[in-house]
Amino acid sequence: MLTRAGLTATVLGRRRLLVMAAALAVAPALASAPAFGEERTIHIGVQKYGTLIVLQVRGELEKRLAPLGVTVKWTEFPGGPQLLEALAAGSIDFGTTGEAPPVFAQAAGAELIYTGVEPPAPRGEAILVPKDSPIQSVADLRGKRIALNKGSNVHYLLVQALAKAGLTPADVKPVYLAPADGRAAFESGNVDAWVIWDPFLAAAQTATGGRILSNGEGLVENRQYYLAYRPFATSNADLLRIIQEEIAKTDAWAAQHQPEVVALLAKHTGLDSAAVELAISRLAYGTGPITPATIAYQQNIADTFFKLGLIPQQIRVADAVPNS
Numbered sequence: 001m002l003t004r005a006g007l008t009a010t011v012l013g014r015r016r017l018l019v020m021a022a023a024l025a026v027a028p029a030l031a032s033a034p035a036f037g038e039e040r041t042i043h044i045g046v047q048k049y050g051t052l053i054v055l056q057v058r059g060e061l062e063k064r065l066a067p068l069g070v071t072v073k074w075t076e077f078p079g080g081p082q083l084l085e086a087l088a089a090g091s092i093d094f095g096t097t098g099e100a101p102p103v104f105a106q107a108a109g110a111e112l113i114y115t116g117v118e119p120p121a122p123r124g125e126a127i128l129v130p131k132d133s134p135i136q137s138v139a140d141l142r143g144k145r146i147a148l149n150k151g152s153n154v155h156y157l158l159v160q161a162l163a164k165a166g167l168t169p170a171d172v173k174p175v176y177l178a179p180a181d182g183r184a185a186f187e188s189g190n191v192d193a194w195v196i197w198d199p200f201l202a203a204a205q206t207a208t209g210g211r212i213l214s215n216g217e218g219l220v221e222n223r224q225y226y227l228a229y230r231p232f233a234t235s236n237a238d239l240l241r242i243i244q245e246e247i248a249k250t251d252a253w254a255a256q257h258q259p260e261v262v263a264l265l266a267k268h269t270g271l272d273s274a275a276v277e278l279a280i281s282r283l284a285y286g287t288g289p290i291t292p293a294t295i296a297y298q299q300n301i302a303d304t305f306f307k308l309g310l311i312p313q314q315i316r317v318a319d320a321v322p323n324s
Contacts, residue, residue, distance in 0.1 A: 013319050040070045042239060045083040045095030048076065048179075048269050049199045050224060051118070051287070052096050054261060055250045055267050064246055070239065078178040081105075081151040081302040084227070087112060093232040094222050094243060098125075098153025103302045106320050107311035113183050113233050114228040114321050116244055117294050118251075119284035125154050125197040125263065127161060128186070131209035135192060138165040138214050140174050144192035153222060154195040155299050159308065160219040171306060176260045179190065186210070197222075198279035199271055206290030223296060226287065233322075255285040290321050 005222050013072040042065070046052045049070045055061055056074050065072065077083040079162045080097030081104060087095055088110035105112055127146075130133045135144065148154050162168060180198045188209060196204065204210045216222045226247065233240050254261045262280055298317040305311045311312040 003133050003145075004145050004224075018139035021187050025125075028276060029148070038207070040239075041073055042069075042070060042094065042236075042243070043073050043075065043092040044243075045086055045092040046076050047079065047083065047096070049265065049283070050096060050255065050283075050305065051247055051250050053268060054254055054264060056263055058250070060241065060250065061070050061246045064196075064242055071125050078180065079149045079152050081149065082178075082317055084112065087227065087229050090229055090231070092229070093236075094226070094240070096226050096230045097223070099221065099223055099301055100156045100305075101151055102225055102320065103298065103305060103315070104151040104311060106315050106317070107302070107313055111230040112227050112320055113230050114225055114290045114298075115145075115233070115240060116247065116287045117290055118224040119221055119286050121282055121284045122218075122220060122222045123215070123282040124201070125220075126280070127158065127194070127213040128201065128204060128210040129192065129213050130186070130189070130195045131211050133192070133211065136225055138162065138166065140165060141165075141173065141213075145173045145175050145190070146193045146195060147175045147177045147182040147191040147218065148195040149178055149182065150174075152197070153220075154197055156304070157216050157220050157222070158195045161214045161302060164192035169310075170189050193262060198282060199265070199269065199276060202279035202282075203275040206272060206278060223294070223297075244258060244287070251285040252281060255298055259301065290324070292324075295321055295324060 002252065021320070044052065046056060062072050075086070075092060077086065080101030084097045084101050084105040086092045088105055102112060102114065103111055127138065135141065146158065148158060156168060163169065175185065177185055179196060182194050182196060183200065183204060185191045188203065227246070229238055229320065258280060262273055262277050266276045269276070293317050302311070302315050302317055305313045
Protein backbone atom coordinates (compact mmCIF):
# COMPACT_ATOMS: atom_id res chain seq x y z
CA MET A 1 0.00 0.00 0.00
CA LEU A 2 1.43 3.38 -1.10
CA THR A 3 1.87 6.10 1.51
CA ARG A 4 0.97 9.71 0.68
CA ALA A 5 4.66 10.46 0.14
CA GLY A 6 5.07 7.42 -2.12
CA LEU A 7 2.01 8.35 -4.16
CA THR A 8 3.32 11.88 -4.63
CA ALA A 9 6.70 10.55 -5.76
CA THR A 10 5.04 8.21 -8.25
CA VAL A 11 2.94 11.02 -9.76
CA LEU A 12 5.96 13.30 -10.02
CA GLY A 13 7.93 10.52 -11.67
CA ARG A 14 5.24 9.98 -14.28
CA ARG A 15 5.13 13.71 -14.98
CA ARG A 16 8.89 13.76 -15.54
CA LEU A 17 8.59 10.86 -17.99
CA LEU A 18 5.83 12.67 -19.91
CA VAL A 19 7.90 15.84 -20.10
CA MET A 20 10.95 13.91 -21.28
CA ALA A 21 8.88 12.09 -23.93
CA ALA A 22 7.44 15.38 -25.19
CA ALA A 23 10.92 16.89 -25.38
CA LEU A 24 12.22 13.94 -27.37
CA ALA A 25 9.30 14.17 -29.77
CA VAL A 26 9.93 17.88 -30.39
CA ALA A 27 13.72 17.56 -30.68
CA PRO A 28 13.85 16.25 -34.31
CA ALA A 29 11.62 19.08 -35.49
CA LEU A 30 13.77 21.65 -33.71
CA ALA A 31 16.92 20.10 -35.13
CA SER A 32 15.62 20.32 -38.70
CA ALA A 33 14.12 23.80 -38.41
CA PRO A 34 16.34 26.69 -39.54
CA ALA A 35 17.63 28.89 -36.77
CA PHE A 36 16.52 32.51 -36.67
CA GLY A 37 18.40 34.44 -39.34
CA GLU A 38 19.91 31.30 -40.88
CA GLU A 39 20.14 31.27 -44.67
CA ARG A 40 18.07 28.85 -46.69
CA THR A 41 19.63 27.00 -49.63
CA ILE A 42 17.85 25.85 -52.78
CA HIS A 43 19.47 22.84 -54.44
CA ILE A 44 18.91 22.85 -58.21
CA GLY A 45 19.85 20.06 -60.59
CA VAL A 46 20.97 20.94 -64.11
CA GLN A 47 22.14 19.13 -67.20
CA LYS A 48 24.80 20.28 -69.63
CA TYR A 49 22.44 22.40 -71.67
CA GLY A 50 19.26 24.45 -71.64
CA THR A 51 17.58 27.38 -69.93
CA LEU A 52 18.66 26.46 -66.41
CA ILE A 53 22.33 26.57 -67.44
CA VAL A 54 21.80 30.07 -68.84
CA LEU A 55 20.08 31.07 -65.61
CA GLN A 56 22.93 29.59 -63.58
CA VAL A 57 25.70 31.32 -65.50
CA ARG A 58 24.01 34.73 -65.57
CA GLY A 59 23.38 34.61 -61.82
CA GLU A 60 19.96 36.27 -61.99
CA LEU A 61 18.32 33.86 -59.55
CA GLU A 62 20.99 34.51 -56.91
CA LYS A 63 20.43 38.26 -57.27
CA ARG A 64 16.69 37.81 -56.83
CA LEU A 65 16.99 35.56 -53.78
CA ALA A 66 19.87 37.24 -51.93
CA PRO A 67 17.65 39.86 -50.21
CA LEU A 68 15.53 36.99 -48.88
CA GLY A 69 18.54 35.29 -47.30
CA VAL A 70 18.35 32.41 -49.78
CA THR A 71 21.36 30.90 -51.58
CA VAL A 72 21.45 28.56 -54.56
CA LYS A 73 23.54 25.43 -55.02
CA TRP A 74 23.77 24.00 -58.54
CA THR A 75 24.60 20.35 -59.30
CA GLU A 76 25.17 19.02 -62.83
CA PHE A 77 23.95 15.56 -63.88
CA PRO A 78 24.70 13.56 -67.05
CA GLY A 79 21.01 12.98 -67.77
CA GLY A 80 17.44 13.27 -66.56
CA PRO A 81 17.21 9.84 -64.88
CA GLN A 82 20.25 10.59 -62.71
CA LEU A 83 18.89 14.04 -61.85
CA LEU A 84 15.54 12.62 -60.76
CA GLU A 85 17.21 9.95 -58.65
CA ALA A 86 18.74 12.80 -56.66
CA LEU A 87 15.40 14.62 -56.50
CA ALA A 88 13.63 11.47 -55.31
CA ALA A 89 16.18 11.19 -52.51
CA GLY A 90 15.64 14.83 -51.54
CA SER A 91 19.23 15.72 -52.46
CA ILE A 92 17.99 18.43 -54.83
CA ASP A 93 14.81 20.50 -54.72
CA PHE A 94 14.28 21.42 -58.35
CA GLY A 95 15.45 20.50 -61.84
CA THR A 96 14.53 19.90 -65.46
CA THR A 97 14.38 16.78 -67.62
CA GLY A 98 12.84 15.51 -70.82
CA GLU A 99 9.57 13.63 -71.14
CA ALA A 100 10.38 10.10 -70.06
CA PRO A 101 12.41 10.51 -66.81
CA PRO A 102 9.46 11.83 -64.75
CA VAL A 103 7.40 8.83 -65.84
CA PHE A 104 10.07 6.36 -64.69
CA ALA A 105 10.60 8.31 -61.46
CA GLN A 106 6.89 8.50 -60.62
CA ALA A 107 6.52 4.78 -61.28
CA ALA A 108 9.36 4.21 -58.80
CA GLY A 109 7.50 6.20 -56.14
CA ALA A 110 9.40 9.50 -56.35
CA GLU A 111 7.74 12.44 -54.62
CA LEU A 112 7.89 14.84 -57.52
CA ILE A 113 5.58 17.43 -59.02
CA TYR A 114 5.52 19.07 -62.44
CA THR A 115 5.83 22.87 -62.22
CA GLY A 116 6.29 24.00 -65.83
CA VAL A 117 7.07 22.95 -69.38
CA GLU A 118 9.00 24.20 -72.42
CA PRO A 119 7.61 24.12 -75.99
CA PRO A 120 8.20 21.04 -78.16
CA ALA A 121 11.63 20.62 -79.77
CA PRO A 122 11.32 17.36 -81.77
CA ARG A 123 14.46 18.02 -83.83
CA GLY A 124 16.56 18.22 -80.67
CA GLU A 125 16.91 14.43 -80.33
CA ALA A 126 17.60 11.74 -82.88
CA ILE A 127 18.80 8.26 -83.75
CA LEU A 128 22.33 8.72 -85.05
CA VAL A 129 24.40 6.31 -87.15
CA PRO A 130 28.00 6.64 -88.40
CA LYS A 131 28.34 8.55 -91.67
CA ASP A 132 29.46 5.43 -93.55
CA SER A 133 26.97 3.05 -91.90
CA PRO A 134 25.04 0.69 -94.22
CA ILE A 135 21.95 1.31 -92.07
CA GLN A 136 19.57 3.45 -94.12
CA SER A 137 16.29 3.22 -92.21
CA VAL A 138 14.93 2.49 -88.76
CA ALA A 139 13.78 -0.90 -90.06
CA ASP A 140 17.44 -1.74 -90.65
CA LEU A 141 18.04 -1.55 -86.89
CA ARG A 142 16.60 -5.04 -86.35
CA GLY A 143 19.15 -7.02 -84.34
CA LYS A 144 21.49 -4.02 -84.02
CA ARG A 145 23.15 -2.65 -80.90
CA ILE A 146 21.73 0.74 -79.97
CA ALA A 147 23.18 2.96 -77.26
CA LEU A 148 20.86 5.14 -75.15
CA ASN A 149 20.50 6.50 -71.64
CA LYS A 150 17.86 4.24 -70.05
CA GLY A 151 14.77 6.12 -68.90
CA SER A 152 15.72 9.32 -70.70
CA ASN A 153 13.63 11.27 -73.19
CA VAL A 154 15.28 9.43 -76.10
CA HIS A 155 13.98 6.14 -74.71
CA TYR A 156 10.51 7.15 -75.82
CA LEU A 157 11.82 8.33 -79.19
CA LEU A 158 13.35 4.91 -79.82
CA VAL A 159 10.13 3.14 -78.83
CA GLN A 160 8.06 5.32 -81.16
CA ALA A 161 10.51 5.12 -84.07
CA LEU A 162 10.65 1.33 -83.82
CA ALA A 163 6.87 1.06 -83.68
CA LYS A 164 6.51 3.18 -86.82
CA ALA A 165 8.95 0.84 -88.57
CA GLY A 166 7.00 -2.22 -87.44
CA LEU A 167 9.53 -3.21 -84.77
CA THR A 168 9.47 -3.50 -80.98
CA PRO A 169 12.22 -2.93 -78.39
CA ALA A 170 12.66 -6.71 -78.34
CA ASP A 171 13.82 -6.57 -81.97
CA VAL A 172 16.94 -4.55 -81.13
CA LYS A 173 19.77 -4.82 -78.62
CA PRO A 174 19.72 -1.79 -76.32
CA VAL A 175 22.99 -0.81 -74.66
CA TYR A 176 22.28 1.48 -71.74
CA LEU A 177 24.97 4.15 -71.47
CA ALA A 178 25.22 7.72 -70.17
CA PRO A 179 26.00 10.32 -72.88
CA ALA A 180 29.80 10.34 -72.47
CA ASP A 181 30.02 6.55 -72.61
CA GLY A 182 27.51 6.47 -75.45
CA ARG A 183 29.68 8.82 -77.50
CA ALA A 184 32.74 6.62 -76.90
CA ALA A 185 30.86 3.48 -77.91
CA PHE A 186 29.48 5.22 -81.00
CA GLU A 187 32.87 6.45 -82.19
CA SER A 188 34.61 3.13 -81.52
CA GLY A 189 32.01 1.13 -83.43
CA ASN A 190 30.91 -0.86 -80.38
CA VAL A 191 27.31 0.08 -81.15
CA ASP A 192 25.52 0.43 -84.47
CA ALA A 193 23.45 3.47 -83.54
CA TRP A 194 23.10 6.03 -80.76
CA VAL A 195 19.87 7.66 -79.62
CA ILE A 196 20.85 11.00 -78.12
CA TRP A 197 19.73 14.57 -77.47
CA ASP A 198 21.26 18.01 -77.92
CA PRO A 199 23.88 19.28 -77.34
CA PHE A 200 25.47 15.81 -77.43
CA LEU A 201 23.68 15.13 -80.72
CA ALA A 202 24.99 18.31 -82.33
CA ALA A 203 28.49 17.69 -80.97
CA ALA A 204 28.59 14.20 -82.48
CA GLN A 205 27.24 15.45 -85.80
CA THR A 206 29.83 18.21 -86.15
CA ALA A 207 32.74 16.12 -84.89
CA THR A 208 32.08 12.79 -86.60
CA GLY A 209 29.74 13.56 -89.46
CA GLY A 210 27.20 11.21 -87.90
CA ARG A 211 24.03 10.81 -89.94
CA ILE A 212 20.54 11.26 -88.50
CA LEU A 213 18.40 8.22 -89.18
CA SER A 214 15.32 9.71 -87.56
CA ASN A 215 14.67 12.68 -85.29
CA GLY A 216 11.57 13.28 -83.21
CA GLU A 217 9.50 15.02 -85.89
CA GLY A 218 6.16 13.27 -86.27
CA LEU A 219 7.04 10.88 -83.44
CA VAL A 220 7.56 12.75 -80.16
CA GLU A 221 7.28 16.29 -78.83
CA ASN A 222 10.56 16.27 -76.89
CA ARG A 223 9.53 18.78 -74.23
CA GLN A 224 11.55 19.84 -71.23
CA TYR A 225 9.67 19.67 -67.92
CA TYR A 226 10.48 21.54 -64.73
CA LEU A 227 10.02 19.42 -61.63
CA ALA A 228 10.24 19.93 -57.89
CA TYR A 229 10.61 17.68 -54.87
CA ARG A 230 7.09 17.64 -53.42
CA PRO A 231 8.06 18.35 -49.77
CA PHE A 232 10.13 21.35 -50.94
CA ALA A 233 7.31 22.66 -53.12
CA THR A 234 4.77 22.26 -50.34
CA SER A 235 6.73 24.35 -47.85
CA ASN A 236 8.37 26.82 -50.26
CA ALA A 237 5.68 27.99 -52.63
CA ASP A 238 7.14 31.50 -52.59
CA LEU A 239 10.58 30.32 -53.69
CA LEU A 240 9.14 28.02 -56.34
CA ARG A 241 7.21 30.96 -57.81
CA ILE A 242 10.39 33.05 -57.95
CA ILE A 243 12.32 30.26 -59.68
CA GLN A 244 9.64 29.92 -62.35
CA GLU A 245 9.53 33.68 -62.86
CA GLU A 246 13.30 33.84 -63.37
CA ILE A 247 13.17 30.91 -65.80
CA ALA A 248 10.54 32.76 -67.84
CA LYS A 249 12.70 35.91 -67.87
CA THR A 250 15.74 33.89 -68.93
CA ASP A 251 13.80 32.27 -71.78
CA ALA A 252 12.64 35.69 -73.00
CA TRP A 253 16.20 37.06 -72.84
CA ALA A 254 17.72 34.03 -74.59
CA ALA A 255 15.22 34.18 -77.44
CA GLN A 256 16.45 37.71 -78.23
CA HIS A 257 20.17 37.13 -77.64
CA GLN A 258 21.10 34.00 -79.58
CA PRO A 259 24.78 34.89 -80.21
CA GLU A 260 25.28 35.60 -76.50
CA VAL A 261 23.61 32.30 -75.58
CA VAL A 262 25.89 30.39 -77.97
CA ALA A 263 28.99 32.02 -76.50
CA LEU A 264 27.79 31.46 -72.94
CA LEU A 265 26.96 27.78 -73.44
CA ALA A 266 30.11 27.08 -75.44
CA LYS A 267 32.25 28.50 -72.64
CA HIS A 268 30.33 26.73 -69.88
CA THR A 269 30.05 23.32 -71.55
CA GLY A 270 33.40 23.27 -73.34
CA LEU A 271 31.63 22.32 -76.57
CA ASP A 272 32.59 23.73 -79.95
CA SER A 273 30.65 26.89 -80.86
CA ALA A 274 29.47 25.31 -84.11
CA ALA A 275 27.93 22.40 -82.20
CA VAL A 276 26.22 24.73 -79.72
CA GLU A 277 24.89 26.90 -82.53
CA LEU A 278 23.45 23.84 -84.27
CA ALA A 279 21.82 22.69 -81.04
CA ILE A 280 20.42 26.16 -80.31
CA SER A 281 18.81 26.25 -83.76
CA ARG A 282 16.67 23.26 -82.74
CA LEU A 283 15.73 24.60 -79.30
CA ALA A 284 12.38 26.18 -78.40
CA TYR A 285 11.99 28.92 -75.79
CA GLY A 286 9.09 29.96 -73.59
CA THR A 287 8.18 28.17 -70.38
CA GLY A 288 4.51 27.67 -69.62
CA PRO A 289 2.12 25.92 -67.22
CA ILE A 290 1.19 22.26 -67.27
CA THR A 291 -2.05 21.91 -69.22
CA PRO A 292 -4.53 19.04 -69.66
CA ALA A 293 -2.95 18.43 -73.08
CA THR A 294 0.56 18.01 -71.62
CA ILE A 295 -0.80 15.74 -68.89
CA ALA A 296 -2.50 13.61 -71.53
CA TYR A 297 0.73 13.43 -73.55
CA GLN A 298 2.72 12.31 -70.52
CA GLN A 299 0.03 9.79 -69.64
CA ASN A 300 0.35 8.27 -73.10
CA ILE A 301 4.09 7.83 -72.51
CA ALA A 302 3.39 6.21 -69.15
CA ASP A 303 0.79 3.85 -70.61
CA THR A 304 3.14 2.89 -73.46
CA PHE A 305 6.00 2.13 -71.11
CA PHE A 306 3.75 0.08 -68.83
CA LYS A 307 2.45 -2.03 -71.73
CA LEU A 308 6.04 -2.69 -72.80
CA GLY A 309 7.04 -3.67 -69.27
CA LEU A 310 9.50 -0.77 -68.98
CA ILE A 311 7.92 0.55 -65.76
CA PRO A 312 6.76 -1.70 -62.90
CA GLN A 313 3.31 -0.23 -62.37
CA GLN A 314 0.68 1.88 -64.08
CA ILE A 315 0.70 5.49 -62.93
CA ARG A 316 -1.61 8.48 -63.08
CA VAL A 317 0.48 11.44 -64.24
CA ALA A 318 -2.11 13.92 -62.94
CA ASP A 319 -1.22 12.81 -59.40
CA ALA A 320 2.08 14.64 -59.88
CA VAL A 321 0.43 17.85 -61.09
CA PRO A 322 -0.88 20.22 -58.40
CA ASN A 323 -4.56 21.19 -58.66
CA SER A 324 -5.18 18.91 -61.62
